[in-house]
Amino acid sequence: GTQIRSVKNEVFFPPTPLQGKVRKVLSRYPGIEEISPDFITLLSHAAQERLKNILERLSVVTEHKMEFIKN
Amino acid sequence: QQSSQSASDHGQILSKQKLQELAREVDPTLQLDEELEELILAVADDFIESSVNAACHLAKHRKSNILEAKDLLLHLERNYNMWTPGYGTDELRT
Known part of the structure; x- marks a missing residue:
């Protein structure tokens, strides 16, 4: 196939527990039986991005708090 | 047997150690106390669960048995304005 990713596709979340979590949700949807491997990788990237976003916001809040204490 | 640091021991999908690594990457001065760690991991867990639920609804809508x-x-594009290149479409976006 065509190579579309130029960097190694490393996942942040350990795949086995993540897959277990997805399977647990999937059990509520009887018609869906399979998970594409790309799904788990994308889910890991998205959750990592979400965590990064939260941490960035926390960092800004902490910075403001420190400024307030200094002044 | 897994160690007490393991994520799955606590029903979490990510270890606190990994979270701390990510926090250091974002801001080396950022320190998370235990309560905050638990809270952030719970948010991540919620995000994963709700995203998988939404994706299942969409797969059902496509009448597919594959997620x-x-x-x-x-779901990520619509609700989080998140776009990850290289996924979801057969052709590359230019």
């Missing part, structure tokens, strides 16, 4: 990356991608 695909494009189902998740659509």
Whole structure:
């Protein structure tokens, strides 16, 4: 196939527990039986991005708090 | 047997150690106390659960029995304005 990713596709979340979590949700949807491997990788990237976003916001809040204490 | 640092011991999908690594990457001065760690991990857990639920709805809507990356991608784009290149479509976006 065509190579579309130029960097190694490393996942942040350990795949086995993540897959277990997805399977647990999937059990509520009887018609869906399979998970594409790309799904788990994308889910890991998205959750990592979400965590990064939260941490960035926390960092800004902490910075403001420190400024307030200094002044 | 897994160590007490393991994520799965606590029903979490990510270890606190990994979270701390990510926090250091974002801001080396950022320190998370235990309560905050638990809270952030719970948010991540919620995010994963709700995203998988939404993707399942979309896969059902496509009348497919396979959960695909494009189902998740659509949810992420619509609700989080998140776009991850290389997923979901057969052709590259230019």
